[in-house]
Amino acid sequence: NAGVTQTPKFRVLKTGQSMTLLCAQDMNHEYMYWYRQDPGMGLRLIHYSVGEGTTAKGEVPDGYNVSRLKKQNFLLGLESAAPSQTSVYFCASTRGAGSETQYFGPGTRLLVL
């Protein structure tokens, strides 16, 4: 099993450009998450989804949109990229709450010039 995969691995954008990050999981997990990781700040939750067709805002949702049209996929969109969105983005999934760990993708490194 591939677990959680993310596409692309690295991307450079110019300010104002748009892009979509794709997260796919093959573990039939209901819950999926998008985080951003910045130096000295740990991982911060952007958006999350608790099932196909449902999404919700996390801690830092501004400037991002998400969609979960299929259970296995969770897309993160940047409509108009800004330098402040330069970060490493992680997708994660889990079967549920309680003691279940989240399984993380390998990350996407995004540089916005």
Add this chain to the structure above:
Amino acid sequence: AQKITQTQPGMFVQEKEAVTLDCTYDTSDQSYGLFWYKQPSSGEMIFLIYQGSYDEQNATEGRYSLNFQKARKSANLVISASQLGDSAMYFCAMREVRDSWGKLQFGAGTQVVVTP
């Protein structure tokens, strides 16, 4: 407000020695879980250990153990017999069970460098 605090930005430890990574948390819930993850320089997030708030014994997984002091709201990770491969960033995270969506809140992390 920051719910997970890791006060050690970085630390050096000698190979074969034990190291303790501090983590304090803030919650008014009685039911919660604490997780530790390792992030090596390659970037992936690796789950290490879990402690539930009602677990009576401290969690252990191989060389990793969690020193859970509920009254102090601390969940320190202890790595015994450090190895060079333990050099990584370590994150403490909490899940409050009343949040049924499985969300985790992370600390800022501690960078560990193991020296020969």
